[in-house]
Amino acid sequence: MSNSVLSVRNAVKRYGPVRALDDVSLEIGDGEFLTLLGPSGSGKTTLLTAIAGFTELDSGSLSLRGTDITGQTPDKRNFGMVFQGYALFPNMTVAGNIAFPLKVRKWNSSDINTRVAECLALVQMEKYADRLPSQLSGGQQQRVALARALSFRPSVLLLDEPLSALDKKLRADLQWELKDLHRQLGVTFIYVTHDQDEALSMSDRIVILKDGSIQQIGGPGELYNAPRTPFVADFLGKSNFIEAEVTGGAPGAVQCAAGGESFTVASAAAPATGSRRKLALRPERVRIGAPGAEAFTGQVRQLSYLGERAHVIVTHPGLGEILVSCPTWKAGITPEPGLGVSFGWDSDACVFLEDA
Amino acid sequence: MTPGLLTDRHRYWLLILPALAVMIIFYIWPLVNILGISVTEPEPGLGNYALLAESRPIQTSFIITFRVAAITTVFCLVLGYIVSYAIYNASKRGVGLMVALVLLPFWISVLIRSFSWIVLLGRSGLVNDALMGMGLIDRPLRLMHNEFGVLIAMVHVMLPFAVLPIMANMKGIDRSFVNAARGLGASEWTAFWQVYFPQTKPGVLSAALLVFVLSLGFYITPALLGGGRVLMISEYITYQIQEFLKWGTGTMLSVTLLVATGVVILAAARFVNLRRAFLERG
Numbered sequence: 001m002s003n004s005v006l007s008v009r010n011a012v013k014r015y016g017p018v019r020a021l022d023d024v025s026l027e028i029g030d031g032e033f034l035t036l037l038g039p040s041g042s043g044k045t046t047l048l049t050a051i052a053g054f055t056e057l058d059s060g061s062l063s064l065r066g067t068d069i070t071g072q073t074p075d076k077r078n079f080g081m082v083f084q085g086y087a088l089f090p091n092m093t094v095a096g097n098i099a100f101p102l103k104v105r106k107w108n109s110s111d112i113n114t115r116v117a118e119c120l121a122l123v124q125m126e127k128y129a130d131r132l133p134s135q136l137s138g139g140q141q142q143r144v145a146l147a148r149a150l151s152f153r154p155s156v157l158l159l160d161e162p163l164s165a166l167d168k169k170l171r172a173d174l175q176w177e178l179k180d181l182h183r184q185l186g187v188t189f190i191y192v193t194h195d196q197d198e199a200l201s202m203s204d205r206i207v208i209l210k211d212g213s214i215q216q217i218g219g220p221g222e223l224y225n226a227p228r229t230p231f232v233a234d235f236l237g238k239s240n241f242i243e244a245e246v247t248g249g250a251p252g253a254v255q256c257a258a259g260g261e262s263f264t265v266a267s268a269a270a271p272a273t274g275s276r277r278k279l280a281l282r283p284e285r286v287r288i289g290a291p292g293a294e295a296f297t298g299q300v301r302q303l304s305y306l307g308e309r310a311h312v313i314v315t316h317p318g319l320g321e322i323l324v325s326c327p328t329w330k331a332g333i334t335p336e337p338g339l340g341v342s343f344g345w346d347s348d349a350c351v352f353l354e355d356a
Numbered sequence: 357m358t359p360g361l362l363t364d365r366h367r368y369w370l371l372i373l374p375a376l377a378v379m380i381i382f383y384i385w386p387l388v389n390i391l392g393i394s395v396t397e398p399e400p401g402l403g404n405y406a407l408l409a410e411s412r413p414i415q416t417s418f419i420i421t422f423r424v425a426a427i428t429t430v431f432c433l434v435l436g437y438i439v440s441y442a443i444y445n446a447s448k449r450g451v452g453l454m455v456a457l458v459l460l461p462f463w464i465s466v467l468i469r470s471f472s473w474i475v476l477l478g479r480s481g482l483v484n485d486a487l488m489g490m491g492l493i494d495r496p497l498r499l500m501h502n503e504f505g506v507l508i509a510m511v512h513v514m515l516p517f518a519v520l521p522i523m524a525n526m527k528g529i530d531r532s533f534v535n536a537a538r539g540l541g542a543s544e545w546t547a548f549w550q551v552y553f554p555q556t557k558p559g560v561l562s563a564a565l566l567v568f569v570l571s572l573g574f575y576i577t578p579a580l581l582g583g584g585r586v587l588m589i590s591e592y593i594t595y596q597i598q599e600f601l602k603w604g605t606g607t608m609l610s611v612t613l614l615v616a617t618g619v620v621i622l623a624a625a626r627f628v629n630l631r632r633a634f635l636e637r638g
């Protein structure tokens with residue numbers, strides 16, 4: 001990446017026999033919103049704390065705009081960081097907390113006052129300057145933590161699951177605010193979360209980690225629509241998996257057979273004829289209709305109503321269970337357990353996966 | 357008996373009645389008697405209390421008592437803070453061992469611990485013998501029967517009382533605070549001094565109060581290591597009553613010490629949450 005601000009090269013960190021980071025390399029672009037996503041134990045927090053300087057790498061290197069920072073202590077790295085529990089200093093007021101990084105940088109007091117006021121305004125907390133952290137709600141503490149991390153104008157902001165302690169509604173509001181803030185400030189955000197929706201809605205790019213190594217890196221749409229491995233397909237959203245045999249065709253129209261049915265997959269790369277490959281199929285790409293309306297015939301086994309959508313499990317004698325997600329406002333059939341239906345999908349709905 | 361004759365309130369009182377009775381018979385009643393003797397022996401009036409203003413030895417003894425208690429407190433706080441901080445930063449396995457080592461002295465009588473110091477610090481004690489053996493000194497150093505000896509042993513005896521409240525306080529401090537400070541650009545020292553230390557103040561104040569108050573009334577250790585030369589008030593009282601049979605003076609000093617201690621605690625209550633310091637320790 002030409003405008004890379006931060007590079008991680010071959011980072012390895014072991015905790016006993018566990019490899020928390022297993023040869024991770026990553027380039028982070030200037031001003032991008034990058035999310036490290038993975039289940040617990042995937043190494044995402046280790047990677048973030050290694051970038052911040054709290055975790056020492058066993059091997060590998062970190063560099064910031066070409067300067068090696070691998071051996072630097074956290075205070076020299078000049079990154080803003082928002083901690084999971086906010087870690088606001090309980091013995092200082094809101095203003096005191098925001099002023100802390102400026103005081104340790106020996107700013108003069110009038111500059112500090114101006115900057116603290118600016119930061120309070122940035123997160124709409126002007127009225128709370130003299131409160132103690134313990135007198136604030138979770139969402140307010142979150143805002144102060146953000147203001148504190150940004151007060152010294154770091155070029156990179158590290159966020160460790162900053163919204164995980166908040167309730168769902170507040171989390172959604174703050175997601176928008178964080179995105180606005182990111183666009184407004186042009187600061188590079190490195191964001192750790194285990195919440196796939198959060199990752200999809202906020203990020204420019206997402207890094208999916210599993211067992212200490214990177215599974216796939218890409219934009220939200222790219223990862224969602226073209227997952228490379230079963231893990232990515234399953235972790236980001238829901239997916240049906242079909243074991244298919246490639247029976248012929250050419251790039252753009254690969255012929256596949258599975259469960260006694262045959263269908264076409266619009267894949268740019270054509271796997272060798274005769275090979276067995278795993279396909280991912282998103283539930284919302286599957287159409288459901290009256291018997292005969294679509295290509296395959298099945299039976300409704302289970303139905304789950306979710307408000308705007310309904311999830312239907314359709315069983316097919318060869319393909320097994322197929323999860324279908326359909327909008328509930330769409331008139332047509334009303335699936336009920338036991339009902340015979342037909343289902344099918346467009347040729348570009350299926351994606352070939354690598355074995356992993 | 358009709359139900360409701362005993363309300364919950366009454367029942368709770370019944371529960372504490374035995375303990376209350378013991379307290380009244382063996383503690384409060386004797387205390388009242390002591391107060392009584394102090395204003396009636398040898399003759400009714402406040403004559404005994406006038407000694408506080410007149411008697412040099414009594415004044416000296418009070419000064420020594422407060423000085424020894426204050427110095428002991430300072431040393432216990434410094435050492436206790438370091439020990440607690442080491443425990444806070446130790447590995448999980450290390451913590452158990454270190455806490456056990458802090459608590460271990462509690463299982464050994466104060467008398468024995470004080471005698472041990474005599475064995476160590478005496479004229480021909482281990483320390484002097486070793487120093488002379490190495491040729492570092494020609495004559496034995498006076499390590500005890502003076503305030504120095506009393507202080508060494510007092511600090512040793514009181515140290516756990518400083519460690520426990522500070523340790524309990526530190527245990528409640530999340531590590532992320534120091535990390536956050538470091539991440540925001542603070543040096544190790546700044547992070548400690550401006551972020552960590554202020555949060556340990558309640559523990560330090562509790563420890564200070566506990567050690568100071570216990571030191572004020574301490575008897576065995578100063579008596580043994582002071583050798584009659586460092587007369588703290590408790591020992592002074594013993595002399596008055598056992599040697600001179602001056603019950604009036606002895607009881608007057610007891611009451612004065614009690615009041616002085618009470619004043620210290622009340623003054624401290626302004627800064628320390630006493631309830632937390634003494635009742636809710638982990």
